[in-house]
């Protein structure tokens with residue numbers, strides 16, 4: 471479970487996070503939705519311990535990220551930019567390398583890599599160099615790297631940005647698989663369709679705060695609208711930052 475409580479972060483003159491509180495549960499996909507500049511990336515970076523909040527707490531399975539970053543990160547996977555793979559390595563080598571970076575012995579890292587390659591059905595590409603990989607193959611490799619240490623929680627910042635339809639579908643299936651395996655999945659997005667199709671829980675934020683949260687159905691019901699997009703516009707009072 472990922473929980474943020476009263477997170478506050480000022481960057482320059484901007485209140486990027488302004489008393490932000492919400493939680494994302496295990497076995498559920500939670501979507502962080504908000505217009506440009508709402509604070510989504512700042513929130514996810516703080517949860518991963520890359521930024522330090524001025525106030526408030528970010529917890530991973532009850533562990534305070536700021537106080538105990540190493541322990542918190544053992545339970546957390548961060549989906550990296552799939553463009554940044556090491557081209558000369560095969561997925562097996564690449565994922566094993568990151569497993570060792572997370573603190574596993576060579577033997578344990580190799581075992582964990584074999585398991586994740588099987589879990590994500592990557593046997594056909596496991597021993598090919600990443601150079602020349604399709605976007606979907608890159609995505610699978612990046613996701614395997616994020617979950618090789620079997621974290622109970624995974625966060626993804628706009629994971630489908632720039633992806634074609636097929637790669638987006640692959641990523642969606644992978645997220646649903648992680649959910650079915652009981653992981654807590656938290657991702658940010660501008661794409662209403664994607665959030666509506668995938669998320670059990672939606673957190674709508676603007677100006678560093680939670681404006682509303684709940685299931686897609688409950689947000690539609692609350693605003694009297696037929697779609698998440700209409701509900702979103704009603705709640706934040708603007709259609710800025712929406713991708714269809």
Ligand SMILES: Nc1ncnc2c1ncn2[C@@H]1O[C@H](COP(=O)(O)OP(=O)(O)OP(=O)(O)O)[C@@H](O)[C@H]1O
Pocket residue numbers: 481482484485486504505506507508509510511512513
């Ligand atoms: N390094 C920085 N320097 C200056 N301002 C920053 C910095 N990082 C974030 N901000 C500001 O903090 C606010 C929140 O930014 P953030 O990137 O978290 O928003 P976001 O919801 O992820 O936006 P987007 O959807 O456009 O990616 C914005 O006003 C942004 O300009």
